Amino acid sequence: MVEFYLQLHPVIQGLLKGLAVILVIFPIGGACSMAERKVSAWIQGRPGPNRASVPWISWIPFLGTFLQRLGIFHVMADGGKMLFKEDALPGHVNKFYFILAPIVAMIPALTTVTTVPFGAYLDEAGRVIPLALANVDIGLLAIFAVSSLGVYSLILAGWASNSKYPFLGGVRASAQLISYELSMTLSVVPLFLWVNEPGREATLGLGRVVEFQSQPGFMGGMWFLFIMPVSAFIFLTSLFAETNRQPFDMPESESDLVGGFHTEYGAFKWGLFFVAEYAHMVIGSAVFTLLFLGGWNPLPWVSLADMATWVHLADQPILLGVLSIGIFLGKVLAMIFFFMWVRWTVPRFRYDQVMEIGWKKLLPLAIANLLAYAIGIAIIQK
Amino acid sequence: MTIGQILFNLFALFTLVMAAGVVLNKNAVNAALCLLLCLVGVAGLFVGLNAYLLAFLLLLVYAGAIVALFLFIVMLLDTRGDARPTLNRLPLVARILATGLILGGVASFLQRGRLVSPDIAGTVGVGAALKPYAYQLFTTYLLPVQILGFLLLIAMLGVIVLSKKFVGMEDIK
Numbered sequence: 001m002v003e004f005y006l007q008l009h010p011v012i013q014g015l016l017k018g019l020a021v022i023l024v025i026f027p028i029g030g031a032c033s034m035a036e037r038k039v040s041a042w043i044q045g046r047p048g049p050n051r052a053s054v055p056w057i058s059w060i061p062f063l064g065t066f067l068q069r070l071g072i073f074h075v076m077a078d079g080g081k082m083l084f085k086e087d088a089l090p091g092h093v094n095k096f097y098f099i100l101a102p103i104v105a106m107i108p109a110l111t112t113v114t115t116v117p118f119g120a121y122l123d124e125a126g127r128v129i130p131l132a133l134a135n136v137d138i139g140l141l142a143i144f145a146v147s148s149l150g151v152y153s154l155i156l157a158g159w160a161s162n163s164k165y166p167f168l169g170g171v172r173a174s175a176q177l178i179s180y181e182l183s184m185t186l187s188v189v190p191l192f193l194w195v196n197e198p199g200r201e202a203t204l205g206l207g208r209v210v211e212f213q214s215q216p217g218f219m220g221g222m223w224f225l226f227i228m229p230v231s232a233f234i235f236l237t238s239l240f241a242e243t244n245r246q247p248f249d250m251p252e253s254e255s256d257l258v259g260g261f262h263t264e265y266g267a268f269k270w271g272l273f274f275v276a277e278y279a280h281m282v283i284g285s286a287v288f289t290l291l292f293l294g295g296w297n298p299l300p301w302v303s304l305a306d307m308a309t310w311v312h313l314a315d316q317p318i319l320l321g322v323l324s325i326g327i328f329l330g331k332v333l334a335m336i337f338f339f340m341w342v343r344w345t346v347p348r349f350r351y352d353q354v355m356e357i358g359w360k361k362l363l364p365l366a367i368a369n370l371l372a373y374a375i376g377i378a379i380i381q382k
Numbered sequence: 383m384t385i386g387q388i389l390f391n392l393f394a395l396f397t398l399v400m401a402a403g404v405v406l407n408k409n410a411v412n413a414a415l416c417l418l419l420c421l422v423g424v425a426g427l428f429v430g431l432n433a434y435l436l437a438f439l440l441l442l443v444y445a446g447a448i449v450a451l452f453l454f455i456v457m458l459l460d461t462r463g464d465a466r467p468t469l470n471r472l473p474l475v476a477r478i479l480a481t482g483l484i485l486g487g488v489a490s491f492l493q494r495g496r497l498v499s500p501d502i503a504g505t506v507g508v509g510a511a512l513k514p515y516a517y518q519l520f521t522t523y524l525l526p527v528q529i530l531g532f533l534l535l536i537a538m539l540g541v542i543v544l545s546k547k548f549v550g551m552e553d554i555k
Contacts, residue, residue, distance in 0.1 A: 137512075138512075141442065145442040148442055148446025155454070174454040174457075177450070178451065
């Protein structure tokens with residue numbers, strides 16, 4: 001199996017790896033939509049979706065009823081509905097861009113996955129090797145660049161729909177996403193100033209950030225969440241705005257814009273927008289985990305290499321790789337739960353408040369944070 | 383030709399076609415999207431030249447933000463976007479200037495349009511290029527960077543002065 005894989009052309013190997021990661025991201029996106037319904041139900045004190053069931057599975061004692069209560073089968077029911085529902089195309093839209101928009105939504109969401117490292121293993125020399133589709137030095141910049149193209153799907157959807165509410169949603173999206181991109185980029189600069197110590201080869205790679213958080217010692221093993229809480233806060237807030245999550249979901253904002261940019265969409269095209277939003281959330285959570293939560297290190301001050309010696313997996317690269325991916329995915333899913341928790345806790349801002357928070361609060365805070373850390377790092381690292 | 387060269391040529395052709403699309407499209411939204419694809423093509427060319435940093439900066443700044451703002455403005459001002467002045471009404475001076483610029487550009491391209499390709503073995507990797515790049519910006523090219531920054535600041539102030547209605551704030555005016 002492994003030999004057969006290794007003798008394939010590198011391009012085909014790359015395609016297979018990409019397909020594998022997409023096969024993971026896409027169902028997570030679907031499962032997130034279900035999780036959102038369930039989490040919102042728990043937060044609001046109601047049972048949530050718990051009726052759909054598949055006959056043979058629900059006949060299993062305990063497990064079947066448990067899965068039914070959990071609403072697992074609603075994912076399939078929803079997916080099936082979206083696939084087979086009539087996909088009406090309104091007569092007044094610009095057809096080309098109307099159909100293009102959901103596709104454009106998916107492309108950046110799935111392309112950014114290529115540069116996100118999602119696990120690690122130890123080689124014979126005991127070094128930690130990150131697992132990623134493309135381990136590029138430019139790491140975070142590539143993710144920011146490609147994910148910034150996601151705004152076009154919202155603009156195009158709003159414009160092509162050729163009606164008032166979607167149009168307002170599109171205009172809001174274009175202004176909001178650009179505003180928060182600034183704070184987001186500025187918030188991670190101190191982190192990379194800290195990581196790129198003098199005398200080292202400069203890098204923007206996310207693998208290096210995790211490596212930095214897994215050094216021995218009190219300061220070495222500290223996650224960046226504790227060293228740079230302000231950066232983490234700004235990054236997280238901007239992430240909410242960039243992924244259109246409440247309290248920043250101005251482009252769709254059901255209470256004043258009906259459905260915002262996707263008012264005119266139905267069936268699978270509408271579903272694609274949602275899977276793209278959740279894929280953006282998954283990738284945003286993954287980047288936040290890598291930057292501020294120690295990536296695949298199980299706990300602060302406990303690195304993956306330490307853990308490998310405790311559980312005697314140091315010489316088992318495959319098992320350790322699976323374990324590290326498990327730890328990483330666990331953190332990502334916890335972050336996604338946090339996204340949902342905030343959504344059902346914090347009320348939506350008004351549009352002028354969104355702009356004011358972005359330009360008058362977060363951006364000056366990000367610049368002050370950058371200056372303070374730049375001076376501090378210059379003094380510490382000489 | 384290697385795969386790299388074929389891709390480079392394809393990206394060059396793509397960039398040219400999209401650039402033509404920007405100029406020839408009557409619909410402003412179409413033109414802005416052609417500009418976006420043109421920039422993506424240029425980023426592809428940069429990747430072909432191993433200038434990854436430039437490619438991603440181009441995508442991040444121009445494709446990700448500036449063209450989005452263009453679209454924002456186009457959508458705000460004129461959603462149809464098909465009413466634009468025809469070429470005939472352009473003043474004579476502008477036409478002569480434009481022709482002169484194009485001729486000058488083509489002439490200079492013909493005369494010294496050869497890039498001496500650097501020694502491939504001597505060029506540094508992607509990550510290693512970040513530091514020298516930043517170092518150059520803050521030493522050799524410090525003055526141009528500052529002047530550009532100042533220019534942008536003036537433009538921003540100008541926009542505020544032009545667009546803002548200073549009602550009840552006569553002292554600022």
